[in-house]
Amino acid sequence: MEAIRYGQVSTPGRYFGKPEHFLTAHLVFFAYLCSAKQNRQEYMQLTINLKEGVGDLRFGMPVESVVALLGVADRVDTIDNATNETTTILEYDDLEMTLFFEEENPVLASIGLRNEEASLMGQHVFELDEAAIVDLMAKAGYTETDCDDEDWGERRVSFPQANADLFFDAGELMSIDLGA
Numbered sequence: 001m002e003a004i005r006y007g008q009v010s011t012p013g014r015y016f017g018k019p020e021h022f023l024t025a026h027l028v029f030f031a032y033l034c035s036a037k038q039n040r041q042e043y044m045q046l047t048i049n050l051k052e053g054v055g056d057l058r059f060g061m062p063v064e065s066v067v068a069l070l071g072v073a074d075r076v077d078t079i080d081n082a083t084n085e086t087t088t089i090l091e092y093d094d095l096e097m098t099l100f101f102e103e104e105n106p107v108l109a110s111i112g113l114r115n116e117e118a119s120l121m122g123q124h125v126f127e128l129d130e131a132a133i134v135d136l137m138a139k140a141g142y143t144e145t146d147c148d149d150e151d152w153g154e155r156r157v158s159f160p161q162a163n164a165d166l167f168f169d170a171g172e173l174m175s176i177d178l179g180a
Contacts, residue, residue, distance in 0.1 A: 044070070044095060046118040048125065050142075050162040051180060054097070054111050054118070059180035063088060063106045066099060073099075110179040118176070126173050130157060133166060133173070 045055040053059050056069055067073070073090035080086055087109075088101040098112035116126040121136055128136065134145060137159050146158040154167045154174060163179035 046095070046113070046115055048113070048118055048120040048176070048178065050120075050140075050164060050178070053108070054113060054178065057099070057108060057111065059108050059110075061108045063090070063101045063108075066090065066101075066108060070095070110177060113176045113178065114174070125176070128173065129171055130155070130166075130168055130173075133157070137162065137164075 048054055051059070053061075057066065067090075070092060074093045075089075075091040077089045077091075078086050079089070085102060086106075088106045090099045090101070091097075092099070096113065096115035099108060100110040100112070101107060102109040116124070118125055120133075121140055123136060125133065125136075134157065137143075137145075142159045142162045142164075144159065144161050146156075146160060148156050148158075150156055150167070154169050156165055156167055158165045165177040166173060167175045167177075
């Protein structure tokens with residue numbers, strides 16, 4: 001039987017290294033993830049392009065392309081809907097963004113956005129009240145609206161032509177849901 005020395009790989013996926021090297025490797029990886037999140041915040045433009053996406057994210061992008069762009073999500077979940085289709089959900093806490101992927105080969109179908117840095121038509125949309133947003137959308141040709149008070153207390157203002165739902169609480173914009 002052959003002796004296993006520190007640093008030698010004995011079987012695929014198993015590394016017998018010195019414990020301090022193992023810890024160092026994990027700390028370096030953790031630092032990389034933290035810097036990746038910081039870099040993601042710095043370079044990700046949160047410009048909303050109605051019916052197209054946000055920043056470099058485009059509706060119809062495969063999940064692999066999104067992960068290549070944004071890195072590993074903070075949380076990943078899947079849900080089965082009524083038609084036995086699976087929706088994959090990626091949450092990015094630092095971007096205050098939730099991404100929904102649908103279809104057999106998952107593609108980006110919708111984006112939930114809560115980030116106050118988001119802009120729409122050159123305006124920081126989370127700084128605007130409902131009337132100002134309705135006016136901004138009307139100037140861009142999105143005049144059809146559908147409004148409803150949700151059971152959980154928020155007011156939903158939908159722009160069907162833009163595939164956008166905006167949720168308000170006490171007049172303050174809380175989140176935006178965008179679709180293709």
